[in-house]
Amino acid sequence: MDFTQILNDVSQYLTKQQKSMIANPRNISLINKRLDLYTTAFHSEIQELFQLEGKPFPNLDIHIKKPELVDLDLSETEKFDDISRKLKQASSKGLREIQEYERRNSGLLAYHDYEDRSHLRKSLFRILETDLNFEKIGILERHIDTIDRHIIEFSLNGKTSDLKGHIKNLSHEKILKEYQEREEKKILQISDTIINNYQNYFNQCLEQYKSAYQSKNKLIDKSPSELRETVNIQSMISEKPEISDILDSDTPPIKTEITSESQAEFVQERRKIKSVIVVYEDNEAEEILLESKGKHSIELLKNILFD
Structure with a gap:
């Protein structure tokens, strides 16, 4: 606008x-x-x-x-x-x-x-x-x-x-x-x-x-490169589950990637996901609110995860 x-x-x-x-x-x-x-x-x-x-x-x-x-x-x-x-x-x-x-x-x-x-x-x-x-x-x-x-x-x-x-x-x-x-x-x-x-x-x-x-x-106050280093969207899943399972689960598994000067450490946690930040090739970023479960969010997640 x-x-x-x-x-x-x-x-x-x-x-x-x-x-x-x-x-x-x-x-x-x-x-x-x-x-x-x-x-x-x-x-x-x-x-x-x-x-x-x-x-x-x-x-x-x-x-x-x-x-x-x-x-x-x-x-x-x-x-x-x-x-x-x-x-x-x-x-x-x-x-x-x-x-x-x-x-x-x-x-x-x-x-x-x-x-x-x-x-x-x-x-x-x-x-x-x-x-x-x-x-x-x-x-x-x-x-x-x-x-x-x-x-x-x-x-x-x-x-x-x-x-x-x-x-x-x-x-x-x-x-x-x-x-x-x-x-x-x-x-x-x-x-x-x-x-x-x-x-x-x-x-x-x-x-x-x-x-x-x-x-x-x-969005999170970080550059697209920092977003890529901090959040790895593919680490959210080990295999291709149904999108409804991700949205309906109260405590879905998430693997958070932590960057440091030495080798990265991985921490396995179970937390409730409220939103996902997606960074596109043109450096544009978009936040997808999972709690809303809107049609747009579901379709966009399907395209990102399974296409």
Whole structure:
């Protein structure tokens, strides 16, 4: 089983889902649910591979916890498009209020009424506090502080020129760019967290699957030549018995060949054989479990011993 290829396939899938989240943040919750369903398909595919090779499938649910779903409430997350719209609306609304004040107080005989100033001052403060109902940062935060000072100055002298310019710049491209970059960074952090959680999860699962898979094929930690010197398959029998006699016997005879620098000594013992390790001409080794008495093991032993 190629666990490296499986891991690469999973990583490519996760990268694709992350790009989708960044491209359209409104799909984050949907993609998170899609990843949750993907885990089921992932385990099912691994289980099929184990079954095809006749190996027991390990249950990982009790060992590895699946990532939790991220319930992202978009209404609580300031989105760039929404902020941009509010800034432009506030700028337009403020300019209309100032223009209306100037219209009423224009001409040579115009009298800058205190109530008109108070009305405009309150209207502008209300726009900044109510219409811009999101977190102010960086350039915008400093810009609003400047507008506040100009509103107070206007209430004293009635001049609107500086105030009008700063209200117009509420939707300046530098302000919008700063919020856009901040929003993109926030979305990237959310998507990174989701993807990293799933990447770690799949890595752990594959490590456990790999360990379970290899434990069934684990051989004695010796080279093929050492295996030949230590275990002599032909010494197990003095003549050709029935294969069923070997498998059913609790204490079949075995002759163990011991190697040393001097001549070899042979020890006759009676032990229960659990498995036989076979080394082929191409140096590939295979362990045959005798206790299972599976059809494959019986046929393979027949071919080895009697062919």
